Amino acid sequence: MNYKVVEKFVSINGEGQRSGELAVFIRLAGCNLRCSYCDTMWANEEDVKFTPMSKEEVYDYIISTGVKNITLTGGEPLMAEEISELIDYITRDESLFLEIETNGSIDISPFRRKSVDNLSFTMDYKGGTSKMEKHMLLSNFEVLSPADTVKYVVGSREDLIKARDLIEEYKLVERCKVYFSSVYKEIELDEIVEFMKEFNLNGVRLQLQMHKFIWDSEERGV
Numbered sequence: 001m002n003y004k005v006v007e008k009f010v011s012i013n014g015e016g017q018r019s020g021e022l023a024v025f026i027r028l029a030g031c032n033l034r035c036s037y038c039d040t041m042w043a044n045e046e047d048v049k050f051t052p053m054s055k056e057e058v059y060d061y062i063i064s065t066g067v068k069n070i071t072l073t074g075g076e077p078l079m080a081e082e083i084s085e086l087i088d089y090i091t092r093d094e095s096l097f098l099e100i101e102t103n104g105s106i107d108i109s110p111f112r113r114k115s116v117d118n119l120s121f122t123m124d125y126k127g128g129t130s131k132m133e134k135h136m137l138l139s140n141f142e143v144l145s146p147a148d149t150v151k152y153v154v155g156s157r158e159d160l161i162k163a164r165d166l167i168e169e170y171k172l173v174e175r176c177k178v179y180f181s182s183v184y185k186e187i188e189l190d191e192i193v194e195f196m197k198e199f200n201l202n203g204v205r206l207q208l209q210m211h212k213f214i215w216d217s218e219e220r221g222v
C-alpha cells in the first residue's frame with residue numbers, strides 16, 4: 001500500500017500540545033471536507049502532486065531525520081486507505097511520538113489502541129465559520145483520552161459560544177486537552193481572551209499557529 005504524501009518536512013510544531021518542539025510532518029493528500037478557512041486547500045485538490053510512499057518508506061524518512069515527534073496531517077489523514085497500517089507501523093517504534101491532526105468528521109475509535117501510549121489525536125471541532133459543522137461526529141468526544149486534544153478553530157463569537165456549550169456538555173476539560181485557535185486573522189485574539197475570562201473557561205488553552213509568526217502564512221513546507 002502506498003500513501004499519497006504531498007509534503008514531508010521537519011519544522012517547529014506550530015500547534016497543539018507539543019507546539020514549539022521539533023516535529024516531522026507527513027502531509028497526506030485529499031480531504032472529505034472543504035472548510036471555508038482552510039490554509040492547506042492545495043493539498044485537497046484532485047490533481048495535487050504527491051509522492052507515493054509505503055509505510056516502510058515513511059518510517060525510514062522519519063528515522064532519517066532523527067526527530068522523535070511526528071505529525072501526521074493533510075488534508076485529512078484518517079481518510080487515507082489502510083491508514084491504520086501506517087499508524088501502527090510508526091507507533092510500534094516506542095521512541096517515536098505520533099500526533100494525528102484530524103478534522104472531527106471521521107470516527108477515531110478504530111484507530112484508538114488501548115496498549116499504545118505514543119499516539120495522540122488532535123481533533124478539530126469545525127464550528128459555524130468553517131461551514132462544515134454538520135459533518136462533526138460528536139460520538140468522537142466519548143473516545144478521546146487525556147493524551148488527546150480537542151481544538152476549536154474559532155472565527156466568531158458564535159463559534160466560541162458553541163465551543164463553550166460543548167465543553168460543558170461533554171465535560172471536555174476533564175476528559176482531554178482543550179485548545180482554542182483563531183481562524184488566522186479572522187477574529188481579534190483579545191476577543192477570544194475576553195470570552196475565556198467572561199465564562200471562566202479554566203483549563204482551556206489559547207494557541208496561536210506559531211509557524212505563521214515565523215514564516216509567511218502561505219509558506220509551504222513549514
Ligand SMILES: C[S@@+](CC[C@H](N)C(=O)[O-])C[C@H]1O[C@@H](n2cnc3c(N)ncnc32)[C@H](O)[C@@H]1O
Pocket residue numbers: 031037038039040073074075076077101102103104123124151153181182183184209
Ligand atoms: C490543515 S488541517 C489538516 C488536518 C485536518 N484536516 C483538520 O482540519 O484538523 C490542520 C489544522 O490547521 C487548521 N487550520 C486550517 N486552516 C486554518 C486557518 N486559516 N487558520 C487557523 N487554523 C487553520 C485546521 O483547523 C487544523 O486544526
Ligand SMILES: Nc1nc2[nH]cc(C(=O)O)c2c(=O)[nH]1
Pocket residue numbers: 011012013014015040071073074101211222
Ligand atoms: N509548523 C507547522 N505546525 C503544524 N502543526 C499542525 C500543522 C498542520 O498543518 O496540521 C502544522 C503546520 O502546517 N506547520
Ligand code: SF4
Pocket residue numbers: 031032033034035037038039040041044074075076103
Ligand atoms: S478538514 Fe482540514 S484539510 Fe480539510 S478542508 Fe478543513 S482544514 Fe482543510
Ligand SMILES: [Mg+2]
Pocket residue numbers: 039040
Ligand atoms: Mg498547517
